[in-house]
Amino acid sequence: MPEQLLSVLGTDGAVKKKDRPELSDQDLLLLHGTMVRTRKLDERGMLLQRQGRIGFYLPAFGEEAAHIGSAFAAEQDDVIAQSYRQPGIALLRGVSAETMLDNCFGNAEDIVKGRQMPVHYSFKDAGMISISSPIGTQIVQGAGIAHAMKIKRDGRVCITFFGDGATSSNDFHCGLNFTGVSDAPCIFACINNQWAISVPIAKQTASRSMASKAAAYGMPGYLVDGNDVLAVYEATRQAVERARSGFGPTLLEFLTFRMGPHSSSDDPSRYRPAELESEWEAKDPIERFEAFLLREGLLDEDAVKAIHAEAEAEMSKAAKASMVKPAPSIDSMFDDVYAELPAHLAEQREQLRSEGGDHAVDADAAFPL
Numbered sequence: 549m550p551e552q553l554l555s556v557l558g559t560d561g562a563v564k565k566k567d568r569p570e571l572s573d574q575d576l577l578l579l580h581g582t583m584v585r586t587r588k589l590d591e592r593g594m595l596l597q598r599q600g601r602i603g604f605y606l607p608a609f610g611e612e613a614a615h616i617g618s619a620f621a622a623e624q625d626d627v628i629a630q631s632y633r634q635p636g637i638a639l640l641r642g643v644s645a646e647t648m649l650d651n652c653f654g655n656a657e658d659i660v661k662g663r664q665m666p667v668h669y670s671f672k673d674a675g676m677i678s679i680s681s682p683i684g685t686q687i688v689q690g691a692g693i694a695h696a697m698k699i700k701r702d703g704r705v706c707i708t709f710f711g712d713g714a715t716s717s718n719d720f721h722c723g724l725n726f727t728g729v730s731d732a733p734c735i736f737a738c739i740n741n742q743w744a745i746s747v748p749i750a751k752q753t754a755s756r757s758m759a760s761k762a763a764a765y766g767m768p769g770y771l772v773d774g775n776d777v778l779a780v781y782e783a784t785r786q787a788v789e790r791a792r793s794g795f796g797p798t799l800l801e802f803l804t805f806r807m808g809p810h811s812s813s814d815d816p817s818r819y820r821p822a823e824l825e826s827e828w829e830a831k832d833p834i835e836r837f838e839a840f841l842l843r844e845g846l847l848d849e850d851a852v853k854a855i856h857a858e859a860e861a862e863m864s865k866a867a868k869a870s871m872v873k874p875a876p877s878i879d880s881m882f883d884d885v886y887a888e889l890p891a892h893l894a895e896q897r898e899q900l901r902s903e904g905g906d907h908a909v910d911a912d913a914a915f916p917l
Contacts, residue, residue, distance in 0.1 A: 555773035561839025586636035610807030613833035617780030629690035684717030694734035713744025728765035733791035741806035762799035774802030
């Protein structure tokens, strides 16, 4: 059972191990840039919600290293079955911030036509399956996708991301048990941010770690410093290589901390001590990685400031573009269900068209979450 926390970087950015991942300078800068862009996207999303421009947002403050470093270890055609708190994977895979914010506004250019909740993305072209709100559903979906990959022998793998709270779901047991038996190429990435909304990890499990649960399913499990992007990358790289070589699944636990609220509807000060938040803010994964890049001479202080400013400008521009787009058309409500629209629905569509064909939006209505 895992006891040691796997890490590469010290809190001051110094390399703790000689076996640091073999990443090019370009790779390191891409990781950093994506982490910063993700932070700025989340800041913009929360601001838009507080301004009343969107109804809901769910940030990943403090968890950037845990999901971006992990996804970076996969190939572009590997499949990601993610939860709603890994926005950086989409940015890493080439999805624009504007496209992501189109989903948050639910506008006419939203890929899913306003039919999903905000931050519940679906990017087929980026190899990312549709996000669902019910906890843990992506775990069994990832298990099934990986099993299909094994049957097809196409050499791909699937990484499924979920939180510590999802380990208490039926889907966690079913997904890991099925994949352990089938030896499918699936990597289970548990981002343990220590709080399932207001439920602390101590009330979630009596296990010494989430990674230790892997033994019950016949697969290796590793506890990794989730605020160390290099350790996250290297642990996932090895798990991906193992899965791609036909040796089956791995459970990875990335220990981190949710530095912000669960969502824009949450107030963590009601259940989390302020000193705990301060303790983890001092372990900010972006600042830690920047300390490393400064030590390595890949960035200087002016370059860091410029990267943050550029990311801020990118998100501001994306938000301004998304917020002025019209809502989906009334006709879109009748698309994508029937190959031939039934007569009663065609009649309803004509009635709505005759009434003006515009959405009646109550700007003062409360969002349901």
